[in-house]
Amino acid sequence: xxxxxxxxxxxxxxxxxxxxxxxxxxxxxxxxxxxxxxxxxxxxxxxxxxxxxxxxxxxxxxxxxxxxxxxxxxxxxxxxxxxxxxxxxxxxxxxxxxxxxxxxxxxxxxxxxxxxxxxxxxxxxxxxxxxxxxxxxxxxxxxxxxxxxxxxxxxxxxxxxxxxxxxxxxxxxxxxxxx
Ligand code: 5GP
Ligand code: MG
Ligand code: MG
Numbered sequence: 001x002x003x004x005x006x007x008x009x010x011x012x013x014x015x016x017x018x019x020x021x022x023x024x025x026x027x028x029x030x031x032x033x034x035x036x037x038x039x040x041x042x043x044x045x046x047x048x049x050x051x052x053x054x055x056x057x058x059x060x061x062x063x064x065x066x067x068x069x070x071x072x073x074x075x076x077x078x079x080x081x082x083x084x085x086x087x088x089x090x091x092x093x094x095x096x097x098x099x100x101x102x103x104x105x106x107x108x109x110x111x112x113x114x115x116x117x118x119x120x121x122x123x124x125x126x127x128x129x130x131x132x133x134x135x136x137x138x139x140x141x142x143x144x145x146x147x148x149x150x151x152x153x154x155x156x157x158x159x160x161x162x163x164x165x166x167x168x169x170x171x172x173x174x175x176x177x178x179x
Contacts, residue, residue, distance in 0.1 A: 014156065015172060020159055020172070052131040093121035098121075105132070107140065134150075134152070
């Protein structure tokens, strides 16, 4: 168990890199078999999902594309409940199989907004793929088809996820230590 300090908070390892990779590969394997013969567009939600999206995509052995969107809903360690679109969709999604790639579904508000926005592009199908879900916090009904891991309701950083923009480069996932 190793500890890191970011600004005013201490974190300790909760999901080691090897475990993350095993789970990401398992999700990728399911996508490989479900999307045989199709060419899905991975739609990575910036910033948090960029590390997951890169690893996920490299475990895919089907033809696939990637595109990016950027929404903002979080400041510090608690959700503001507000979602803003900062970078919009720049790929034609009409008639495409779209897989939204998220770092974490917490309350589900961001994802619900995303689904509403993306349906307007008339994709052939729309699927959710997330690295993490906090089932206890989910307040919105969502059909999360691809989820690598479920975690308790604690604030985490690493593997793309930040605490005030720091910690995204950590290879393991760390949980905040309450003092
Ligand atoms: P939601 O709208 O589902 O409540 O929030 C989703 C967003 O909040 C995620 O995409 C992520 O950016 C952020 N978030 C939720 N929980 C955590 C967490 O434990 N750690 C970090 N770093 N971000 C989180
Ligand atoms: Mg996110
Ligand atoms: Mg964040």
